[in-house]
Amino acid sequence: MACSARHDPVMVSEVMDALGIVSGMVVVDLTVGLGGHAREMFNHLGGNGILVGFDQDHEAIKIAKSKFTDEENKQIQWVHANFRDTECVQNIVKNKRIDACLMDLGVSSFQLDVPRRGFSFQGTGVLDMRMNSENCVTAKDILDGFSEHDLADVFYLYGQERKSRAIARSIARKRRAKKDITAQDLAQSASYAYRKMTRRRIHPATKIFQALRILVNDELNALADALPLWCSSLKPGGRMCVISYHSLEDGLVKNVFRTLTKEKRLRLVCKKPLVPSEEEVFKNPRSRSAKLRIVESCTHD
Ligand SMILES: C[S@@+](CC[C@H](N)C(=O)[O-])C[C@H]1O[C@@H](n2cnc3c(N)ncnc32)[C@H](O)[C@@H]1O
Known part of the structure; x- marks a missing residue:
């Protein structure tokens, strides 16, 4: 190949x-x-x-x-x-x-660059993030199934994300309004939480993507x-x-x-x-x- x-x-x-x-x-x-x-x-x-x-x-x-x-x-x-x-x-x-x-x-x-693997906040595919595609749980399952509180904990624990609660709240709001949360939704939620901070070294969504990836792949x-x-x-x-x-x-x-x-x-x-x-x-x-x-x-x- x-x-x-x-x-x-x-x-x-x-x-x-x-x-x-x-x-x-x-x-x-x-x-x-x-x-x-x-x-x-x-x-x-x-x-x-x-x-x-x-x-x-x-x-x-x-x-x-x-x-x-x-x-x-x-x-x-x-x-x-x-x-x-x-x-x-x-x-x-x-x-x-x-x-x-x-x-x-x-x-x-x-893994980051192939959209269908769903690892990137620039991606357009389903939020998958499984390194081993034989495993069951995807990032989408977590975003669909976790409560707002549990999502915030995941962002805090595995992403050390200071704005975890605000980002989880924004995701929960989007979830009530539409069926599937996309990479763009996550990126927007994170950017919104950081809207008052103009100087940042990394994209605001980096840590929540890291957190989801860590959890999906244990x-x-x-x-x-x-x-x-x-x-x-x-x-x-x-x-x-x-x-x-x-x-x-x-x-x-x-x-x-x-x-x-x-x-x-x-x-x-x-x-x-x-x-x-x-x-x-x-x-x-x-x-x-x-x-x-x-x-x-x-x-x-
Ligand atoms: C940073 S990349 C390695 C790049 C590699 N050193 C190279 O030169 O191309 C990390 C790789 O580790 C694999 N990986 C991560 N955690 C793993 C695990 N627990 N068991 C086996 N492979 C794992 C990922 O699927 C990914 O392909």
Whole structure:
């Protein structure tokens, strides 16, 4: 399947320096997306070793796979699953221990840019936002079914949205007047809540879209389940990189790594997270909120 979908991978040289991938290693990209990082990881294996590419989005897996030749694909194991799926992790890992592992969280440009996936406030499609289209609940279901009060809580908890109540009130009003709430309705409700503030760095709807997406995909619980699981699958000296894009994700990663470090199961490679260079942010503005945390396994068992 030839595909022109594009996603500029973030902090590639920092990730590759941190993972130190060489020939013969077993490496896992847990969020393969459009395969940008996976391609680099694969190239560093130099034709010898194993790459496992995970994504819960089967379209992403298809596109990523199409970016490798048939010969290269023989060395790659593609897995359509959520990275929190314990049974799947055990099947993959079996008795191999992992040398290098990457999580590049959030959504890909492909998911954001394809209107029918319903991730973007510029979109015209149904508000879907499922990364895995086999899951049941969409953002539309939440917008249709949640009370005004519960919607406000979602915007506050998962979007850290200060105007959560005003935005939820405006959505509830629109809902009474028309059947389907669209991306434009959400964007208008958020813009209205911020109408008196003229200077804002991000679109007023960014946080409520983030909140809905987190809830639809149960993103924070998946991350909390998966981090200890994958950290304990690393070889002694094996490394894990996590790139997060907002403070709820980064806070969670920081806390899990801190706990595992106290238990002497991990070592922090850098105390503070790395951030993209000004040059990268200029070239790829979507990288601007990225934070990269790197750990090394010290478990000998
Ligand atoms: C930012 S993109 C990754 C981009 C990729 N590094 C690249 O270079 O193209 C994040 C990807 O992670 C996937 N993803 C997010 N949460 C996941 C989870 N819990 N399990 C599996 N995949 C997940 C999304 O479907 C999306 O394709």
